Amino acid sequence: MATFNRGDVFVAVEDGKVQWRDKNGVLVATLDTGRPGTFTTGMAFDSLNRLYVTNFSDQSVQVFDSSGNLLGNFGSGYDADPESILFDANVNAYVGQANGTGDILKFDAAGNPLTAFDVAREARGSDWIDLASDQCTMFYTSEGFLVKRFDVCNNTQLPDFATLPNSPAFALRILPDGGVLVADSAEIVRLNAAGAVIQTYDAPGEDNWFALNLDPDGTSFWSADFSTANVYKFDIASGNILLSFNTGTGADTVFGLAINGEITAANICPIVNSQSCCQVIVEQKTQLVPPAQRGSVTHEKTVEASVEKVCPEKVVICGLVRKIITYLDAENQSQTRYDDIPFLCFIDRDDANENDEFHVTGATILCTIFAREANFGGPNNSLAYKFIEKEIVKVCIRKGPAPNNS
Numbered sequence: 001m002a003t004f005n006r007g008d009v010f011v012a013v014e015d016g017k018v019q020w021r022d023k024n025g026v027l028v029a030t031l032d033t034g035r036p037g038t039f040t041t042g043m044a045f046d047s048l049n050r051l052y053v054t055n056f057s058d059q060s061v062q063v064f065d066s067s068g069n070l071l072g073n074f075g076s077g078y079d080a081d082p083e084s085i086l087f088d089a090n091v092n093a094y095v096g097q098a099n100g101t102g103d104i105l106k107f108d109a110a111g112n113p114l115t116a117f118d119v120a121r122e123a124r125g126s127d128w129i130d131l132a133s134d135q136c137t138m139f140y141t142s143e144g145f146l147v148k149r150f151d152v153c154n155n156t157q158l159p160d161f162a163t164l165p166n167s168p169a170f171a172l173r174i175l176p177d178g179g180v181l182v183a184d185s186a187e188i189v190r191l192n193a194a195g196a197v198i199q200t201y202d203a204p205g206e207d208n209w210f211a212l213n214l215d216p217d218g219t220s221f222w223s224a225d226f227s228t229a230n231v232y233k234f235d236i237a238s239g240n241i242l243l244s245f246n247t248g249t250g251a252d253t254v255f256g257l258a259i260n261g262e263i264t265a266a267n268i269c270p271i272v273n274s275q276s277c278c279q280v281i282v283e284q285k286t287q288l289v290p291p292a293q294r295g296s297v298t299h300e301k302t303v304e305a306s307v308e309k310v311c312p313e314k315v316v317i318c319g320l321v322r323k324i325i326t327y328l329d330a331e332n333q334s335q336t337r338y339d340d341i342p343f344l345c346f347i348d349r350d351d352a353n354e355n356d357e358f359h360v361t362g363a364t365i366l367c368t369i370f371a372r373e374a375n376f377g378g379p380n381n382s383l384a385y386k387f388i389e390k391e392i393v394k395v396c397i398r399k400g401p402a403p404n405n406s
Helices: none
Strands: 009-013 017-021 027-032 040-045 051-055 060-064 070-073 082-087 093-097 104-107 113-117 128-131 137-141 146-151 156-163 172-174 180-184 187-191 197-201 209-214 220-225 230-235 241-246 256-259 276-293 298-311 314-328 334-348 358-377 383-399
Touching (some): 009 040, 017 040, 051 082, 051 256, 060 082, 082 128, 128 172, 187 209, 209 256, 220 256, 276 314, 276 334, 276 358, 298 358, 298 383, 314 358, 314 383, 334 383
Parallel strands (some): 040 256
Antiparallel strands (some): 009 017, 009 256, 017 027, 040 051, 051 060, 060 070, 082 093, 093 104, 104 113, 128 137, 146 156, 172 180, 180 187, 187 197, 209 220, 276 383, 298 314, 358 383
């Protein structure tokens, strides 16, 4: 089973879908939010490599696991057109909204609403957002000429960062030097830390630059023109086009990008009480009684985890991979088997002391190494007597009580 890899490119296209492509632009799969007829827009990854997709016209956000399986909805209370999403260093999510109140909404890692920020508007709401490394300064565009700012720590509007040459302005990314890249319709603009234009990027026939994300290589970025459905990778320093492709979805269909492994400004620097994770390989052989018809086995998996013990400088995690295996037996009867596979791991924490409180912030299957039928027998080896799997499980924790207990 394929999993998201560093550098993979995700393109929000029409009909509630997202194209998953590798770092060279080759299509891997098309993810479906289950919302036909809707426009997907901005996206982001959390620390467990799950993809969060804003669904602009459905007033919702969907989540996919690292293999591209739809997990369900995230958050609630989107009053009009959620368009962009990001995570801060504490794995809280911020969602920008184009219309309605235009507020920036903040959620905890589980999707529980925390607060709404009533930011100043220009032509629309808090269209596209990006958080600075100080975890407080939110840069955003409002489909006008301005790059605006808001202090999410003190709930205060800040002076505008820059006035752009074109309008409307869309997606933006803060650079490590304090400058900003902005998809500014007719061209892509690079601003220095003082907000002055120092460089522009463009390609022939492209006049509606909309999406923009940084590549994890630290030297390039991706952008897309919604009117042509062309996606480009640019070298930041030279402005050279390094790669391009067309989504094949037609005009006015591409309204968001995400790059797996993108290092955003909000997640460059470590912070106090940062999230820590462990990874463990889990392997299991499940006996199929009665045996399964060859090729008929399907399965679903979920991960549950909790903190078992806190020791000096160590946090011990215990958990289960819960599996539901379904198949057809030799008599064409549907069979279901349930299997729980326990696992243990520990996380090094210099700030851990015995009896300190830690909580699990997330648990997921990071990668399925293999999952296949085995031990064949019967006529022409047509029956499988076992199903074997091996996967990598990731569990993350943070110090303190869980948010819903605080």
